[in-house]
Amino acid sequence: MELIHRNLLIGIHDALQETFFEDRKYADKVIERLLKGHKQWGSEDRKVVAQTFYDIIRWKKRLEYYMGEGVKPANIYKLILTYCLWTKTHYKKFEEFDGIKNAEILNKLKKNNVPTKAIEHSIPDWLAETFERELGPSWEREMVALNEQAPTILRVNTLKTTAKELVSDLRDENVESFLIPNYPDAVQLEQKKNVFLTTAFKDGLFEVQDASSQKIGELLDVEEGMRVVDVCAGAGGKTLHLAALMKNKGQIIALDIYAWKLAELKRRAKRAGAHNIETRLIDDNKVIKRLHGTADRLLIDSPCSGLGVLKRNPDSKWKIDQEFIDRIRKEQQQILQDYAKILKKGGKMMYATCSILPSENNEQVETFLKNNEEYTLIKEEKIMPSSGFDGFYMALIQRKA
Numbered sequence: 435m436e437l438i439h440r441n442l443l444i445g446i447h448d449a450l451q452e453t454f455f456e457d458r459k460y461a462d463k464v465i466e467r468l469l470k471g472h473k474q475w476g477s478e479d480r481k482v483v484a485q486t487f488y489d490i491i492r493w494k495k496r497l498e499y500y501m502g503e504g505v506k507p508a509n510i511y512k513l514i515l516t517y518c519l520w521t522k523t524h525y526k527k528f529e530e531f532d533g534i535k536n537a538e539i540l541n542k543l544k545k546n547n548v549p550t551k552a553i554e555h556s557i558p559d560w561l562a563e564t565f566e567r568e569l570g571p572s573w574e575r576e577m578v579a580l581n582e583q584a585p586t587i588l589r590v591n592t593l594k595t596t597a598k599e600l601v602s603d604l605r606d607e608n609v610e611s612f613l614i615p616n617y618p619d620a621v622q623l624e625q626k627k628n629v630f631l632t633t634a635f636k637d638g639l640f641e642v643q644d645a646s647s648q649k650i651g652e653l654l655d656v657e658e659g660m661r662v663v664d665v666c667a668g669a670g671g672k673t674l675h676l677a678a679l680m681k682n683k684g685q686i687i688a689l690d691i692y693a694w695k696l697a698e699l700k701r702r703a704k705r706a707g708a709h710n711i712e713t714r715l716i717d718d719n720k721v722i723k724r725l726h727g728t729a730d731r732l733l734i735d736s737p738c739s740g741l742g743v744l745k746r747n748p749d750s751k752w753k754i755d756q757e758f759i760d761r762i763r764k765e766q767q768q769i770l771q772d773y774a775k776i777l778k779k780g781g782k783m784m785y786a787t788c789s790i791l792p793s794e795n796n797e798q799v800e801t802f803l804k805n806n807e808e809y810t811l812i813k814e815e816k817i818m819p820s821s822g823f824d825g826f827y828m829a830l831i832q833r834k835a
């Protein structure tokens with residue numbers, strides 16, 4: 435790769451500054467805004483900016499070791515230079531790099547070893563301990579996978595087209611893609627591309643959704659005409675999949691605690707031609723109580739640490755801490771307890787997370803089942819990042835008839 439234009443360097447610098455040092459600034463939104471604000475950059479420039487930005491976020495701790503200090507607002511250019519030296523990225527002698535002592539960085543790089551596993555895999559010390567405690571020796575294999583770039587995977591909207599037709603339509607728009615065996619609705623891009631600009635996207639022929647995440651809708655075993663409740667619907671990635679699996683028949687009630695997410699869900703549903711979705715904001719206890727005993731199927735796509743999707747959101751490992759994980763675990767158990775009552779007798783529910791920690795996954799389900807004898811586990815599936823797709827957990831549970 436080459437970093438030879440000063441305006442790209444400055445863009446990367448400013449985006450890193452926002453992501454690392456400003457509250458509630460998330461990498462995906464920061465880069466989206468940066469690229470939108472620089473329409474004059476060509477596709478190669480955009481690739482360099484996005485890849486360098488994400489790589490530096492991913493490898494922050496390791497780069498800090500090589501540069502001999504923690505990153506601060508005042509030394510972000512040193513971090514970028516260290517990245518260029520480490521990855522042998524060709525760069526120009528920008529004035530922003532003046533005064534930075536290359537020799538010390540190069541010396542450390544030459545030694546080709548780092549003192550700890552946390553530095554090697556570029557994660558906080560507490561997270562290395564948590565991974566090792568919860569996953570055992572295989573944590574390193576998963577961490578290697580989590581430090582790779584995620585592929586772009588689409589879910590074909592079967593309300594409007596088929597996977598084969600989508601591949602052909604995308605080819606007409608110069609986007610090469612292919613089908614993924616065993617994932618009937620998934621289409622993978624050959625190369626990263628801004629697919630949101632395609633006519634196929636504007637026509638609602640697909641959504642971007644990882645293959646693992648597509649398993650959730652599939653496993654929930656919905657049928658046309660059912661009443662399905664999606665309690666943590668967010669902006670509706672999985673709700674839209676359920677609507678397609680139900681062929682727009684029956685009813686889906688999509689709930690969340692944030693109105694802006696449900697508003698986005700409605701926009702997406704319109705584009706997808708999904709007509710059987712009703713959104714409801716959870717703004718007091720009654721919203722849930724009114725639904726008790728009414729659902730044939732219930733999806734609990736629970737809030738979680740997101741540690742299974744670090745490939746996509748590498749900044750989250752710098753934004754969360756052990757306290758956050760402890761708090762989210764309590765919420766997960768509460769959500770399971772409170773929302774399971776929505777299910778009819780004989781109905782089925784799915785508890786899912788995009789975490790790979792047993793304490794957010796099977797251990798939560800075990801605690802729930804121990805305290806609620808009316809419910810039984812039908813099956814569970816763990817998808818680990820080393821499989822190539824995102825890390826996800828899903829458990830299908832039935833309320834006894």
Ligand SMILES: C[S@@+](CC[C@H](N)C(=O)[O-])C[C@H]1O[C@@H](n2cnc3c(N)ncnc32)[C@H](O)[C@@H]1O
Pocket residue numbers: 665666667668669670671672673689690691692695716735736737738769
């Ligand atoms: C993993 S995300 C859901 C992603 C979404 N299902 C999708 O496929 O795009 C979890 C969601 O749970 C919501 N949430 C957090 N706490 C909640 C609660 N107590 N009740 C309902 N939803 C909650 C969050 O706002 C977030 O949108």
